[in-house]
Amino acid sequence: MISTGASTVNIPSTIPPRGIPAWFWNQLRRSGGLSLFLDYDGTLAPLTAERDRAHPWPGIREALESLMNLGARLAIISGRRAHQIPTLLGLRPADIFGCHGAERLMPDGTRSSQEIPRWVEHLLNAAHREALELLPPEMVEMKAASVEVHLRSMPQDLRPLIPQLARSWEALVHRGLSFRHFNGGFELRAPGIHKGLAVERLLQETPNGHLVTLLGDDTTDEDAFETLGERGLSILVHPKGRRSIAQCHIKPPEELLDFLRQIHRELEGKMRKGVKMCAE
Template sequence: MAPNDQQDPMLPVSPPATSHQTHHNMWDLTARRAGQCGCFFDFDGTLAPIGDDPEAVAPVPGTLDALGLLADRVKRVVIVSARPVDFLRRQLGGVPLLSFFGLYGLEWQTGSEPVRTHPEAEPYQSIMKGLAAEADQELPAEVLVEYKRLSVALHYRMAPHLRTQIEQWAAGRGERHQLRVQAGRMVVELKPPIGRDKGSVVAEQIRDLSCAWYFGDDLSDLRAFAALDARQSADPSFLGVRVSVANAESGHALRPVADLCLDAPERVPGFLTDMVTVLAPRAVTP
């Protein structure tokens, strides 16, 4: 059961910390700009509840239908996640018209095109395969080693007391192979040292848009929020809406810099369905 289940799922942060838009203008502008609007979503903790087994995590019922409706109304619906594209497609691939940016944008897939790999990340495939095998052999069995082709994630959700040991192991391997070491929620990830993150993906994907919404729950989503901030600073007519999705683990971590807060991933499908009803009649208005 989601925490605070009785709260208003569309509770605005008042006053919005970073937006120049009022709550009313936010909806009005989005409706009028639907054809130039992009909607961006993190996956874990945003469209799907966090679970002990990362492979068993699945989107909240109703999410696929809601994303499908939204994709018919706005210019672009994009999933931006730490997960591989293959995983995201397994979970959400039934929705037509989605774009997937996996591994923080090291790989991506649009429509029926093949998965593309960031050229600077290609050489790291063999290193990551070796690291995953080493982690499996050297770390305690409670650590879940997730091999993601271009990165390796070490999950210690089942054994939080191992955190220091895992962080030290990751730091050592990171130094040896000149990798980036990124800590997340109950996870440490070894990544290629490439300047690619959710922020750079969103900055690139909003260039041809006049409106963008980003839904996220975790610290890595702050970079995406910042990409909206930067675009809005450069172009005050641009509408960026930052939506924080709370959950049992992160709580309202992004709330201080969000324009809207939803209380749980379970709130997202209903919110998007409401959003579609706002967009549908106005999208055809000149």
């Protein structure tokens, strides 16, 4: 059995309380702005085997665009490659972190990535080759800092091969790679790469007075929740709820859409109040 060995997050045994806490709305009304950090798959868009067709739930893109028009800062932190997000989302957020924070796509198209040591590249290439020896290429994805195996569309006759691949990858874990499960598969990842790195970078660049809100659905988002801590509101977006260190949880897509629309009403109200005060 492969040890997960990648996350130091101590996930509690309880599900976060349902609904947005009242303090959030009070703080939003007093804040100098809003920064939204969002996961993509499972948070803004349904999980699907056809990953290139994972478009947002109806109304989500429009709700996010309206918040951007009111001055909200929008950042996506995804396990996907960063360049895939604008096409799927139909928007160009202020920041996009892909591959769990290993790469960044800036608004002007500039790309940057975490430097991966040569020995880690060698191990990831070995993991990629081993996976392709057993599984069809459409199930295996090589990324900037990881190798992923997607199980959502896996034929039943191939499932007995997974323990064989796990045994093969276990040696690579012992040599320093991290093994992580995610919703719909598993991966080997470069050590030290996780979404918390992206959150920390974004927090350093967040304007003073902004209220930070972080939304995610998967266990890979727990590092981000932990990094944010009490510096903002962490929200688990999940249809049933699950154990998490997030501060609260909401169900997609209805409660997520309601949340975004309520934020719009609050920000719009603040803007109108400001215009009225200036006119007086």
